[in-house]
Amino acid sequence: MEFPQIDEAYTLINEKLQVWLEQGIKHLPNIVVALVIAVVFGLLAKVIGSTLQRVLRRAFESKQIADLLTAIAKAFITCAGIFIALDFVGLQGAVTSLLAGAGIIGLAVGFAFQDLTENFIAGIAMGIRKPFEIGDIIEADGVFGTVEAINLRNTLIETFYGQLEIVPNKILFRNILTNYTVQGYRRVEIPVGISYADDPEKARQVIVEAINSRDYVIDKDNTDVYAESFGDSSINLLVWFCMKYPGEPNYMIVRHDAIVTIQRALADNDILIPFPIRTLDFGIKGGEKLDAMMSSKQSRTDSEKSREVKPASSKGADSPEQGESAGDE
Structure with a gap:
């Protein structure tokens, strides 16, 4: 009993195997070269990655950012070697399909993790731009404190109240950020008021001399x-002076001492810092003199009292007559 279909299938399989064997032998040198290329690019990625990691760790405060950029560079070199090897074998279609698939997957992941991706990219950008470093005192979006750590997604800031704030990197990247450490100094502003009876120029000289006598004041010409x-x-006056910042003594101690110094200097020179005073002036245009108002009010008061006294006197005069009538009866 014969099975023609099995024979035909066997023949087809045999022919295919022979074709593949012939093609394999034909492309064997290309396959060997492609494997060599892949191995070389793998070793190259490892060597370049190690060197790049050392350089980036010296350049960036965050080791995470340095390691991430190193991993991206190594993956890029490795993928480039694989694509070149596939193309050398003759699988250009596979290379195109892989690139298209990677693009679609990357787009989908970007939309799915938009917030995570934004913080991630902001962290890399700040690592390159370096608007601040660990230990700097910064202020952004209502957060004011010392930078403790810089991560890929967020930055840790210790406030002066002792709390540890975890701030997403996109907030620091988008908003206005003030770095108090870069310049090395900080201007202190203290408002103070003197009475209208005192001379502002004299007060200015007294305050400037008193403030410049303190050791924490730098750039005393300003x-x-x-x-x-x-x-x-x-x-209302505004006192300006500069102090080393950050440093010792700290900002709050300097501000406290400056306020005490200003108060004592003004008091020693008989310059008054007034508390709220309210003066009533009835003599302005359209008004009335205070003494005239008081005299008019006193006259009205006396008149009203006199009217009240007369009826009472009349009643008192009638009372004896009634008493005498009652006695006669």
Whole structure:
């Protein structure tokens, strides 16, 4: 009993195997070269990655960012070697399919993890730009403190109240960020008011001399006092001076000492720092003199009292007559 279908299938399989064997023998040198290329690119990725890692760790404060960039560079070199090897074998279609698939997967992942990706990219950008470093004092989006760590997704900031704030990198990347450490100094502003009876120029000289006598004041030529505005009870002045920042003594101690120094200097020179005062002036245009108002009010009061006394006197005069009538009866 014959099975023609099995014979035909065997023949087809045999022919295919022979073709593949012939093609394999024909492309064997290309396959060997492709394997060599892949191995060479793998070793190259390892060597370049190690060198790049050392360089990036010296360049960036965050080791995570350095390691990430190193991993990306190694993956890029390895993938380039694989694609070149596939192309050398003659699998250009496979290379195109892999690139298209990688693009689609990357797009899908980007949309699915948009917030994570944004923080991630912001962390890499800040690692390259380096707007601040670990130990810097920064302020951004209501957070004010010392940078403790810089990660890929967030930055850890210790506030001056002792809390540890975890701030997403995109917030630091998008918003206005103030770095108080870069310049090495900080300007201190202290408002103070003097009475209208005192001379602002004299107060300015007294305050500048007193502030410049303190050791924490730097760049003393820029210490100054400016008349800011007319207040309800005082002429408002603004005291400016510079201190080393960050450093010792700290900002709050310097500000406290400066306020005490200003108060003592003004008191020693008989310059008044007034508390809120309210003065009633009835003599302005359209008004009335205070003494005239008081005299008019006193006259009305006396008149009202006299009217009240007369009826009472009449009643008192009638009472004896009634008493005498009652006695006669």
